[in-house]
Amino acid sequence: MALAVQASLLDLADDVRLGALGGRVRRTLLAHGAWVDHRPGWVEGSDSVLDTLVRDIPWRSERRRMYDRVVDVPRLISWYDDARDLPVPVLVDARAALSAYYAPELGEPFVSAGCCFYRDGRDSVAWHGDTIGRGATDDTMVAIVSFGSPRTLALRPRGGGPSLTFPLGHGDLLVMGGSCQRTWEHAVPKTSRAVGPRVSIQLRPAGVA
Numbered sequence: 001m002a003l004a005v006q007a008s009l010l011d012l013a014d015d016v017r018l019g020a021l022g023g024r025v026r027r028t029l030l031a032h033g034a035w036v037d038h039r040p041g042w043v044e045g046s047d048s049v050l051d052t053l054v055r056d057i058p059w060r061s062e063r064r065r066m067y068d069r070v071v072d073v074p075r076l077i078s079w080y081d082d083a084r085d086l087p088v089p090v091l092v093d094a095r096a097a098l099s100a101y102y103a104p105e106l107g108e109p110f111v112s113a114g115c116c117f118y119r120d121g122r123d124s125v126a127w128h129g130d131t132i133g134r135g136a137t138d139d140t141m142v143a144i145v146s147f148g149s150p151r152t153l154a155l156r157p158r159g160g161g162p163s164l165t166f167p168l169g170h171g172d173l174l175v176m177g178g179s180c181q182r183t184w185e186h187a188v189p190k191t192s193r194a195v196g197p198r199v200s201i202q203l204r205p206a207g208v209a
């Protein structure tokens with residue numbers, strides 16, 4: 001009981017808030033009409049957020065056929081049709097702030113939230129584009145908010161060519177935009193560095209996955 005009270009007092013004391021977007025987002029133009037926006041440290045005072053996300057998101061593991069074997073997907077995942085159901089208020093605010101900031105370019109709000117939990121450096125996501133939905137055919141945006149241990153997001157053009165990398169630190173925002181999902185691929189590579197847990201929340205417009 002005393003512990004629970006203390007924990008909630010700590011949550012209140014931990015003043016989690018969003019920094020500014022205007023003037024603080026750095027855009028990198030890529031070939032083929034793709035771009036990446038990066039805003040390091042967007043979520044401030046976010047130390048408690050990782051624990052809440054790890055505890056309160058209904059994580060599940062997935063298994064996939066790979067050649068003649070069925071293997072565990074090397075990360076835990078979860079999906080919210082409506083990002084407003086996320087268990088952390090600052091992420092509900094993040095969805096609204098991103099929808100407002102990108103409205104002139106995107107013309108529609110961010111709606112869903114995909115969640116990935118990388119337990120350590122052995123967890124990863126292989127090269128892919130988010131092309132299950134409209135990202136296969138239309139310009140769109142995927143906004144990633146990252147918590148916990150820093151990991152690298154790598155990007156490479158689909159047709160071949162040098163890759164580039166962005167560091168994704170605690171509280172960072174990274175937005176992939178334009179044609180990025182269909183003309184480029186992205187990945188979070190495994191690392192042999194000693195890294196702790198990381199949770200990535202990906203906000204997407206309706207019909208993008």
Ligand SMILES: O=C(O)CCC(=O)C(=O)O
Pocket residue numbers: 114116125130144153186188200201202
């Ligand atoms: O971990 C990340 O930030 C990227 C995850 C990702 O690319 C995906 O789930 O589609």
Ligand SMILES: [Fe+2]
Pocket residue numbers: 128129130186
């Ligand atoms: Fe992705």
